[in-house]
Amino acid sequence: MTSVITTRGLTKQFKTHTAVDSLNLDVPQGHVYGFLGPNGSGKSTTMKMILGLTQPTSGDIKVLGEPLTRASRTKLLPSIGSMIEAPPGYGHLTGRENMRIVQDMLDLSTPQIDHALATVRLTEQQHKLVRNYSLGMKQRLGIAMALARDPALLILDEPTNGLDPAGIEEIRMLLVDLAGRGITVMVSSHLLDEIDKMASVLGILSSGKMIFQGSRDQLFEQSVPDLIIETSDPHAALAQGLTATRVPEGIRMSGIDKDQTAKVIYQLAVAGVPIYEVRRVAQSLEDVFMDLTGRGGLL
């Protein structure tokens, strides 16, 4: 798996504190990479450094196989579509005119512009002034401006901000589709659900530090969900000396793996405790995240 973005020891220090702390990022080619973290955890700062919009205090960045320098940045820019923090756009111009600015800056063709506008379903509203756009329309325009250049890499910072559920679903499908065509997409969010549904690789940031990077499955492996043993006689079960808590349907046990589970079932069965059902609790990404950080979730 080739990496499209690689960072080693990437650090950004502002006067008072470290916003990004020794980040080792690996964004694989042709995937949607979900960059997750609470407010102020350093997502935007990291993305800005990758785009050369702000200089790292220390560390190395490689983008599309090249170390990021002033010279390589100029060469790489046309292949990287981006939107950081909020969608850009000149309010006194129409959506179409904004797209023509991008067209002229990057020498794009008119079909590329038409196609990008159609992709975000803005063709109908392209002749309206951007200052009269709704938040969702501005967001779409921002994405169209990033898409028009047919990028090899797309870096989008919270692209679904302000979109309605149908719009979020559209963008999600769009990004998955782009990744299917070999485009690498790095997308940040603090909304777990959203990322969970589109990203195949996740990077989780907390206070500037990477606390997890890998696939969704690997993430779930990091934390074992609680086991629920449904029984009509929880007293008998607890009398076996298990570390468990009582729940309405029986007992609940934390942090026990497959082997331990087999042993517990055997022990209870031998002791004649009636077991109706043994199952793991359904675990959301949020549960995993809380488990991982030991704090109150992402938002």
Place this chain on the structure above:
Amino acid sequence: MLRAEILKLKRSATWIIALILPLLAVTTGTINLANNLDTLDAGWASFTSQVTLFYGLLFFSIGIGLIASTAWRMEHRGTNWNLLLTTTRKPVKLVIAKALVIMIPVAFMQLVLVAGTLISGTLVLGLDGAIPWQFALVGAISVLAALPLIAIQSLLSMLLKSFAAPVAICLLGCVVGVATVTSEALRPLSFIWPQAINTRALNLGSTALAGSGGLTAQDALPLIGTALGFALVIVVLTVTTIRTVKLR
């Protein structure tokens, strides 16, 4: 790149500024002349001198400050700087394109001044004598002479998010400029002080300002030469500033 910058001028307030300031100068010049016909009795020469006096000392330079601030203000909005920096391949092209695009309304401002003056002189004041077409040349020369100030105001407006701050600095520069053209001792400075260069260019051939020089190649060319050289230095400085400050 230049096309993109020109597109941004569409529906922009720069045009209003470029329309109002010269019309103000023509109006005050006309009123001034009409009220002092016995002292200002040299016809067209008196009239154009009246118009360019205050315009050259103040209005023109302030207009440039306002237009530059307006041209950059849109880039400071929201995340437009991100867009600008991720679509600009060469900062030097951006700097030159912005300067040229500020120059367009500035040139329009001069067009309004020249046309307004000639129209008012003919129709309102009914001045005798041939229409002084060389006044159009003064208008054109002053657009070139304005390049250093355009470059400086563009740099300031790029750096400062505030709309008013660069204009205030420009106004201070005007005050210094007035001192350099009116004081005998400071006069040499008026050849290198951006606002004063504007004043000198607009008053070429004027009868209202002492030591203003004639509308001759001998007086105009050094002025234009200095202006071009000066502007070039500021452009280089601005490119360096983008590299060090904006791509920090």
